[in-house]
Amino acid sequence: MPKQVEHEERRATISQAVWQVVSDSGLEGLTLRAVAAAAGCTTGMVTHYFSDKKKLLAHARTEMHRRMAARIDTLPVAASARDTLYAVAEQALPLDRERHLEAIVWSQFLLTTRHDPALLAEHTRSHASWIRRLTGLVRAASPARTEPGLLDDRVRSLVACLDGLALNAVTDPNAYPADLQRRVLQTQLDLILEGNPSK
CATH class of the missing domain: 1.10.10 (Arc Repressor Mutant, subunit A)
Structure with missing residues (x-):
């Protein structure tokens, strides 16, 4: 080898x-x-x-980001821009064992960034990359041209929804089962993609 x-x-x-x-x-x-x-x-x-412990956690966070990106890059071609957005956004939800572990590491990592500039910088880079990816997908899935400010608001609301679902699902998994997470995500997409409801 x-x-x-x-x-x-x-x-x-x-x-x-x-x-x-x-x-x-x-x-x-x-x-x-x-x-x-x-x-x-x-x-x-x-x-x-x-x-040290900080380097362990930082690398695990980087590896988590890499694995999530690899899953997204290998998703099958979806029937519509909305379906593509849903499939990508769903990768951030703890719907199986691998993603559940990732969400736990992410949540713990997030707490440590408050007191560590290096970890905060890593989080900022990863978060900005995620925002850019979702922005392109939301723009493509929107039924009409969206003003930049409104587009950013929609993307941030989607991220807030995903983050909230992930945090609640790892904290109280019985209250946030996988089917509920998926329904909430579909509802959020209905809200941010005006005039383009799910079928």
């Missing part, structure tokens, strides 16, 4: 272990030793790639 590929696989394995530790024990349980145990490796192996 090429050395670079081996390194990337180890980093990905450690990132997955970070997600699992955060899911099981929260940020307070995120230690190098706990991640090593979850990854099935030594603490020394973990510190070889990530020197």
Whole structure:
């Protein structure tokens, strides 16, 4: 196995272990030793790639963003611009185990950004990328030309809906099952895409 590929696989394995530790024990349980145990490796192996807890969490957040982007890039061609927007937006919801873990890591990461400029910068970059992607999709799905200010308002309201659903679904999953999340997303699209209701 090429050395670079081996390194990337180890980093990905450690990132997955970070997600699992955060899911099981929260940020307070995120230690190098706990991640090593979850990854099935030594603490020394973990510190070889990530020197501290902040770097572990930052890499896991970056890996989460990469995986979500990869899922979006491989979505099948949808029948309409609205269907494309829905399929992409749905990737931000914790509808299965992988996305549930991602939402937990994202929510924990978000809390830490309040006191860490480096993590805040990472969040700002990722969030801006997500806004740009959704802006293009909302523009394409809107029935008529939308003024830039109104378009931005619609995109931000969609993001707020997705973030709220994700946070509530990982906090109280029984109250926010997958079918409810999907219905709320459809309703939100009806609200922001004036004159283009779901069928």
